[in-house]
Amino acid sequence: MPTIDLRSDTVTKPSPEMRRAMADAEVGDDVFGDDPTVRALEERAAALLGKEAGLFVSSGAMGNLVAQMAHVQRGQEVIAGAHGHLMLHEAASYAVVVGASLRPIDEQPDGTLDLRHVREAFRDPTDVHDPITGLVVFENASAHANNQPVGSSYVRDIAAVAHQGGVPLHIDGARFWNSVVALDEDPRELAGPADSITFCLSKGLACPVGSVVVGSKDFIWRARRARKLLGGGMRQVGILAAAGLVALRDGDAGMIDRLAEDHANARFLAGALADIPGILSPGEVAQPVGERLDPERVRTNFVLFRVERDREAFLAALERRGVLMLAFMPHNGQIRAVTHYGIERSDIEATIRAVREALDELPATAAGASSSTRAYAGSVA
């Protein structure tokens, strides 16, 4: 029985086209700036997002980290989402490596940060007690708000708030291309107001490794230095960048446009789950718990929900049927299913059958009940 792995879009395997491009990639020593494939990827990413320059890094976490190191001085403070990746899932690198404090702001159900709260979070630079605000970060798409895509008018507004406060705006765009496709926006419009942005090649775009950071030439120079400091200067890394260049091709030759399929599959799954007794809304960030799952909130490739069963027993019952999902934000009992390259409509149909059977097999409990004593079960990528 083949496994239907819906834990994350990070489980995607490279396409045959990518493997061929990797085998044939022209390479050089990238620390010397000699790798033509890396250079081509960095230029392609920058051009797509309307920025001057790009930098290939090992992961989204490294992308966010080098961006912070390039933007922020030690002892400064970063304003960011309270449930964001930066705050919860990057091993406190903002503190350990950047030397910054973090000022968390609760996300709203649409994935945005309330602009009034962002404005109020700025510190008083004339007060000797205060850290000095150095950066605003927000996620697009916003993972803990059901991976909501956030449109360019909000990006312009939050950039204006950051810039009025005299600091840059960084977008953690791990799943930025999901937002671009879901909103049908010009990526340059969506990225334009931000000073820097990181996106992952290794999630829905199906590359084996890597993220790209883009911004001004001067910013990228500082980020490149930060990457070297972290030990992230890689040599004949065009082997990896080659897959990224395939992912970023136009139209059907690339991996961006096909994200629409993942979104349609996620919406289809959510629509079916919503009609199954025992499945409830996820109660994600700022959402009420215990309502019917609303498929309209599924706008990209995440389906978050709760189940009126013990969560771990439910996940185990699914796994026995060859379906993997993830305990997400385990504090409040959410389950996450993520659609991606390699998951077909027939897999979603099999998943719906497995969910029905797993529910029938288990005794009812309160929604979101969990037998796990671990604060964090499973991965959160």
Ligand SMILES: *Cc1c(COP(=O)(O)O)cnc(C)c1O
């Ligand atoms: C996955 C993710 C990252 C980090 O990417 P890695 O490649 O796993 O380090 C950063 N931000 C968000 C919102 C993510 O979902």
